Amino acid sequence: MSKRILIIDDETSIQQSLSGILEDEGFDAVTASSAEEGLEILDEEHIDLVLLDIWLGENMDGMAALPKIKERFDLPVIMISGHGTIETAVQATRNGAFDFIEKPLSYDKIILAITNGLRFAQLEQENLLLRETTQRTTQITGTSEAISAIKKQIEMVAPTDAWVLIRGDHGTGKELVAQSIHRLSSSCNKPMIEVNCAAIPEELIESELFGHEKGSFTGAHTSKKGKFDQADGGILFLDEIGDMSLKTQAKILRILQEQKFERVGGSKTIKVNVRVLAATNKNLEEEIENGNFRADLFWRLNVVPIHVPKLQERIGDVPQLVESLMKTISGKGVGVKHFSENAFTALKEHSWPGNVRELRNFVERLAIMCPDDTISGDQVRLFLNPTEQAQKVSSGSSITPFLSSDFKEAKRLFERAYLQHKLDQNEHNISKTAEQVGLERSHLHKKLKSLDIIQ
Template identity: 70%
Template sequence: MNKPILIIDDEATIRESLSDIIEDEGFSTLTASTAEEGLELVETENVALVLLDIWLGDGMDGLTALKRIKDRLDIPVIMISGHGNIETAVQAIQDGAHDFIEKPLSYEKVILSVANGLRYARLEHENRLLRERSVEKAKLTGESVRIASLRRQIEMVAPTDAWVLITGEHGTGKELVAQAIHRLSTSADQPMIEVNCTAIPEELIESELFGHVKGSFTGAQSNKRGKFDLASGGILFLDEIGDMSLKTQAKILRILQEQKFERFGGSRTIKVNVRVLAATNKNLEEEIEKGNLRADLYYRLNVVPIHLPCLAERTEDIPELVAELMQRVKEKG
């Protein structure tokens, strides 16, 4: 499903006209009559592009809203004006606008500008992925029977939508397995959103995972999208899942079951489509017996289990691991 295009204009007829034009091309739209309402949508929705009027009545003007959008997100913004002049256009472009179109709106000009903006965003995204992939990726080293079996498991499960529970001792490469699954998955063109469940204080984990609304707690000066929201359409990697509190486990279970949630301090329900990879160094069945882990959460995550062997179980890989380590030390000087 395409990300929506946001239209911010104080004239209802313009909002309706632009929505009709864009939806005729197969895109979905969101609309706002003020900059403030538009900024709220930018922060809470996964918007592909913004059409923003410069003159917006008595509230915040479009140029100010443009700066706030560009400060927060790298998405194309097309400015609209019925009182355009060269100075305003130049100022908008300097502030980060992708294009500038004037009223009365031309169907062809709107479609061309939107298409160019989306193409630019797609190329920027592809370039960013290429830069990320140009950095040497850590790999699963070894040719032992256990590592060969592990590679086959990854190759089989990666192209599916199945959730995976990765278990193994500290240092066995659980994150490497998650990265490998992501690279071979159908959502490899989207970033994998990673959450280290042990690194987030208990009082902040709800905000981190689900996001929050402005004013929901001291220091919440603006709305914030959470990890589940950011991962929608792609993969969320929950590392050290066994260290979450029972309270947070209950909230995560609901999202996993229903694929929807509310931000901390908010009431609006947000729907997502997330594939979850989880990892832990604990024996989760023992954690269930101790009362530290919900059994229903375990069964929800443990769709495809992958267990990583410790080094003592694949000693034949040690020479290759040592050689790789020495090569890295040599390259770093």
């Protein structure tokens, strides 16, 4: 895709000459005659870089528009001026300008500045992506037959533009599959835009996906780009797609088919080029029969299906998973613990209804609460049995929350253990757990995230 350059200048001759230069170099030129018009275009369209004249109309000049553009859109901005001074150039740089060019404009200087600005923006994006990926595991751990088959599927589908529907129970690692596809795709140098369809309130999901215009609803104080906009030219990951309402499904289907949409409260059609990965823990065929999911949307998403197995179906991977999880947990300030062969045997005996997510939380719990460097099978069984654990507490056993000298930390440890236990009882169904413990689902979801029980 050609890079889109916005030229904000009130002189028609400058707009025309710059547009010609840019188009000769393979860029797409967009023009605006005022700062206000430029901001509207930035709200509505995808722009990669801005050429901004300092001296504009009476309402807002370039120096006033610069911080607004940087704050709202974080794009490289090159200032142009026919009356430049060192003081003006310094001030523009302090306000976030990437470069400063004086009129009359030099062809070579303009192209060099734009090339450097775009390269700088790409490096910033790559650094952001690197920071994000170093904070999470993108490798799928395991050598079981089921996992080996998934790895082969990922290697085959990732380099293509095919859409993928990832299916599997809660906690099996569907997001990890999506991240692996992204890592091996041609869009790996761009962030994968993720949307958790179950975590966004119904009344806000359209705004989240498509963006909105200023004043389109209460609280919409500024215009906002949606996830489809942000994913243009890359990958959009729709997690828990089965929890999306029929109304939103209908809008999603049209956008997926046409690759164009309007923002909430807007009338302008925005075109995008997005590859979609979707994931769900629900049986979509049953949801279709029950009238809860559109069949046409299912067939549109289900180009390449990948099924992620339950942990019980790949139980032989437990030792490798525990080793990998222990490395991640040790980076949180928790000491490295070793597991005996009896401990692995005890772990393999458990059914793991919460799958890898439950295993991860359980391993972290053991690392925090077991005082020994090596965890035994008896300790694993003790912590897997909440009733037996409670009896040990009442008889004076040393359990971490009771040893903590800090009340807030003891309270946090208790809440974490309590909610983890309730989640395990309800097979990690957040709605059922919320009803059982007497909390609103949204409040429980936030609480679980704050306690690092879910991501």
